[in-house]
Amino acid sequence: MDTLVRATALSRHFGRHPALADVELTLDTGQVLGLLGPNGAGKSTCLRLLAGVLAPSSGRVQILGIDLARQPRLAKRQLGYLPERPPLHPELRVNEYLRFCARLRGIPRERLASSVDAAKHRCGLDRVGHQRIDTLSKGYQQRLGIAQAIIHRPRVLILDEPTEGLDPYQIRALRALIRDLAHDCGIILSSHILPEVQAVCDRVMILHRGRVRYDGYPAADHSPHLWRIRLGAPEQGERLRAADCLDQVSALTEDRYRVVLKDGASAADLARELVTVGVDLHELQPERSDLERVFFDLTGAEESA
Numbered sequence: 361m362d363t364l365v366r367a368t369a370l371s372r373h374f375g376r377h378p379a380l381a382d383v384e385l386t387l388d389t390g391q392v393l394g395l396l397g398p399n400g401a402g403k404s405t406c407l408r409l410l411a412g413v414l415a416p417s418s419g420r421v422q423i424l425g426i427d428l429a430r431q432p433r434l435a436k437r438q439l440g441y442l443p444e445r446p447p448l449h450p451e452l453r454v455n456e457y458l459r460f461c462a463r464l465r466g467i468p469r470e471r472l473a474s475s476v477d478a479a480k481h482r483c484g485l486d487r488v489g490h491q492r493i494d495t496l497s498k499g500y501q502q503r504l505g506i507a508q509a510i511i512h513r514p515r516v517l518i519l520d521e522p523t524e525g526l527d528p529y530q531i532r533a534l535r536a537l538i539r540d541l542a543h544d545c546g547i548i549l550s551s552h553i554l555p556e557v558q559a560v561c562d563r564v565m566i567l568h569r570g571r572v573r574y575d576g577y578p579a580a581d582h583s584p585h586l587w588r589i590r591l592g593a594p595e596q597g598e599r600l601r602a603a604d605c606l607d608q609v610s611a612l613t614e615d616r617y618r619v620v621l622k623d624g625a626s627a628a629d630l631a632r633e634l635v636t637v638g639v640d641l642h643e644l645q646p647e648r649s650d651l652e653r654v655f656f657d658l659t660g661a662e663e664s665a
């Protein structure tokens with residue numbers, strides 16, 4: 361598999377403030393990598409370093425093996441970047457703007473029209489080519505921001521908070537677009553919303569105060585066997601331990617438990633069994649993955665149990 365991006369010991373200080381420290385990162389073709397973290401975690405700084413619009417204090421970025429600091433023009437040919445505030449020109453029409461971006465990217469005159477059409481088509485903008493940018497909805501402006509980032513068909517796409525400020529329908533459409541674009545490139549995006557990265561990313565890195573606190577695969581660390589239970593009364597714990605479909609039971613508090621189902625058993629089996637033996641089941645929910653635990657711990661939202 362191609363390694364599209366490799367960042368090594370990447371750090372950036374602003375004055376004495378370390379905005380990003382010692383980040384190691386790789387991105388492969390077809391992968392959508394999510395940078396997750398609360399406000400000020402260092403996400404935008406990291407993306408700006410990877411996009412080559414900000415220089416690192418130390419460390420190195422390679423794009424398809426090309427050193428971004430030594431050969432920036434060559435490396436940036438393979439990069440598309442959507443900054444936090446898309447660089448749109450509100451008074452231009454969509455076609456004019458994309459043509460302008462294509463020329464900035466050095467696309468030859470004879471390929472300008474086809475490049476603009478292809479980027480519009482990919483981003484669902486076919487019908488708004490003649491519309492002024494300031495009359496587009498926020499969702500369409502965000503699509504246009506992505507269209508300018510892919511106009512030169514880069515292998516790496518860097519998207520800073522692409523769904524920020526969109527309504528749920530626009531978010532769903534943009535997620536589908538991101539997954540579609542990932543078929544032939546690698547994508548790194550940032551978000552401070554956990555379900556957002558869980559929905560669209562294959563791999564997630566959590567940043568906190570400029571450091572990587574988690575790096576993993578969200579789908580892989582969710583076990584269908586792990587559940588959390590809250591009972592109606594503390595003394596019912598013994599009955600829970602006697603349940604046939606459970607392999608392990610650990611008490612978290614006097615009425616909350618983390619349980620492991622036996623192979624072949626489902627949550628529905630557990631619910632049925634508990635109701636049959638007269639246990640008041642107040643909550644039954646999938647146990648949080650490592651990703652969710654790290655995220656909620658760092659953002660201070662973890663409930664006491």
Ligand SMILES: Nc1ncnc2c1ncn2[C@@H]1O[C@H](COP(=O)(O)OP(=O)(O)OP(=O)(O)O)[C@@H](O)[C@H]1O
Nearest residue numbers: 374377379397398399400401402403404405406552
């Ligand atoms: N140009 C700058 N000058 C000084 N400090 C900066 C600069 N850019 C970022 N910072 C600081 O670096 C830290 C990381 O900022 P960054 O914008 O990368 O975080 P973020 O995770 O993208 O946050 P948000 O979700 O709010 O956009 C913050 O403390 C921020 O104040």
